[in-house]
Amino acid sequence: MTARCTACGADWKQGAFTPGCAQCGGSAMQAPCLICGGRCGALWERSVDDSQDADLAHWHGNCRLPKEERDRELRKRSTR
Ligand SMILES: [Zn+2]
Numbered sequence: 001m002t003a004r005c006t007a008c009g010a011d012w013k014q015g016a017f018t019p020g021c022a023q024c025g026g027s028a029m030q031a032p033c034l035i036c037g038g039r040c041g042a043l044w045e046r047s048v049d050d051s052q053d054a055d056l057a058h059w060h061g062n063c064r065l066p067k068e069e070r071d072r073e074l075r076k077r078s079t080r
């Protein structure tokens, strides 16, 4: 299975990505938690198929912060 960005051609398996590319989403195969920006220390895994299909980075993962803090982070994001 290939794990390449279909937009810019970066090889995620090799740790490559293009800053500013929506499909790359600023990381290769793993990204710091997208809810709190990595504060909880969790790494999210890229969903290669979904990213390629949607032409937008898709990640699977969970925030490790307590629920209350996570909700606060989510509210912050939605009002940005
Ligand atoms: Zn890309």
Ligand SMILES: [Zn+2]
Binding pocket: 033, 034, 035, 036, 037, 038, 039, 040, 041, 042, 062, 063, 064, 065
């Ligand atoms: Zn988190």
